[in-house]
Amino acid sequence: MISSSLNLSMKKWRQSLHQIPEFGFETFDTASFIVEKLKNFGITDIETNVGGTGVVATIRCGNSNKAIALRADMDALMITEKNDVAYKSLRPGFMHACGHDGHTATLLGAANVLHNEGGFNGVVRLLFQPAEEWGKGAQSMIDDQLMTRFPFVEIWGFHNMPGIPLGFFETCEGPFMSAEDNFEIILKGLGGHSSLPHKGRETLVPACSLIMELQTIVSRKINPNETAVISVTEFESDGLRNALPGTSVISGDVRSFNKSISQKIKIEMEKLVNSIAIAHDLEVEFKYTNEFIPLINDEELSKKSLEIASSVFGKRKTKKANEPITGSEDFARYLDKVPGSFAFIGNGSESKPLHNPYYDFNDEILQCGADYLIAVARSRLSV
Ligand SMILES: [Zn+2]
Numbered sequence: 001m002i003s004s005s006l007n008l009s010m011k012k013w014r015q016s017l018h019q020i021p022e023f024g025f026e027t028f029d030t031a032s033f034i035v036e037k038l039k040n041f042g043i044t045d046i047e048t049n050v051g052g053t054g055v056v057a058t059i060r061c062g063n064s065n066k067a068i069a070l071r072a073d074m075d076a077l078m079i080t081e082k083n084d085v086a087y088k089s090l091r092p093g094f095m096h097a098c099g100h101d102g103h104t105a106t107l108l109g110a111a112n113v114l115h116n117e118g119g120f121n122g123v124v125r126l127l128f129q130p131a132e133e134w135g136k137g138a139q140s141m142i143d144d145q146l147m148t149r150f151p152f153v154e155i156w157g158f159h160n161m162p163g164i165p166l167g168f169f170e171t172c173e174g175p176f177m178s179a180e181d182n183f184e185i186i187l188k189g190l191g192g193h194s195s196l197p198h199k200g201r202e203t204l205v206p207a208c209s210l211i212m213e214l215q216t217i218v219s220r221k222i223n224p225n226e227t228a229v230i231s232v233t234e235f236e237s238d239g240l241r242n243a244l245p246g247t248s249v250i251s252g253d254v255r256s257f258n259k260s261i262s263q264k265i266k267i268e269m270e271k272l273v274n275s276i277a278i279a280h281d282l283e284v285e286f287k288y289t290n291e292f293i294p295l296i297n298d299e300e301l302s303k304k305s306l307e308i309a310s311s312v313f314g315k316r317k318t319k320k321a322n323e324p325i326t327g328s329e330d331f332a333r334y335l336d337k338v339p340g341s342f343a344f345i346g347n348g349s350e351s352k353p354l355h356n357p358y359y360d361f362n363d364e365i366l367q368c369g370a371d372y373l374i375a376v377a378r379s380r381l382s383v
C-alpha cells in the first residue's frame, strides 16, 4: 500500500514532470527524471533508450521467472497550458494535457513499493514509453526487441479519464478502445478564372461531392452491427475569390474496432476517390495509414482486473464499462502480442477533457492508481 509520505512524493514527482513536458520521442528529461528516481529507490536493473527514449526497469522477487509488465506513457502534447497553477508548464507550447505525467508518477510509486516491500514471486517489468500521443512509441519499443530482451507474459496499464467520477475504475473485456486510421486525398486538376470553369478542371466541386460520398461508406457499405466513424476534419484548396482551385486536399480520420472493417473502409474510400477523379478528369493521390489498432482486452485478465480493482477502489467504485470508446491508445500494440488489460481511472466529473489547455491530472488518484498496479503485480505473481 502507498503510504501517505510516498503519496506526497508522488504528487511532487507528478507536478515536477508537469513542468517539463516533452513531445513524442523527445522525452529525454522525463526519462532522466525516471531513471534518477528508480536509482534512488535502489533499483539497479534499468535499461534506457529502448525504442528511442523508452525506459525498462526490472524488479525481481522470489524464485519464479514468470514476468508481467506494467506500463506508463511519458509524452506530452503541443498545447499551450492555460492553467494558472504553481507547477504550470515551464515550456511554452508544450503541456501534459493527457495526464501522462500522472501515469508516470503512479508507476514510480508502485515501483517504489514493489522494490522495497516485494510481496510477489516473479518478475515485474516497468515500461515507461515515449510517443503514445501519435501512436508510435509502443511499436518502436516492440521493434527494439522489447519482448525478447525483457520477456513478459502479461501487460497491464491504465489511463485517467475525465467524466468518470474521481477514483472510480472501469474496464471491460474484448474491444475497449478503437483503431484510428488517417487519410489524405489530394485532387489535382487545372485552376483558372472563375468566369470560365469549362476551360479548366477545377477541384472544389468534385471535392465537395467526394466528401458527401464518403458519408455513404458507413451508412451503406458497413454492417450496421459494426462500429465505424469516418470524419473529414480538414479541407483546403488553393482557390481565391475569383480563381478556381487546381488543388484540393481532404483529410480526416477513421475509427473502428475490427481490422477487417478498417480494410474495407480503405478499399471503399479508394473506389470513391478514383471514381470522382475519373468523372472530373482529375489526378489523385490517396494516402491511408493505420495509426492505432483496436485495443482488445483479454477476457480472463479483464475479469481479474475488475476483481483486483474492487479490492482497491471498493465494489461501489469498480464498474464494468458499458461500452467501448472511440478514442485510441497505442497500448493496443502490446495487447496484439501478449494478453493483458487496460482500464480507466476516473479523473473526476468536473475534469476538463483530455487534450484541453485547462486539463490537469488530479493528484487524488495517484494513490489508488499505484495501489492498483501493486495489487495487480501481487495477484498475478502470487507468492
Ligand atoms: Zn492523449
Ligand SMILES: [Zn+2]
Residues within 6 Å of the ligand: 098, 099, 100, 132, 159
Ligand atoms: Zn493519453
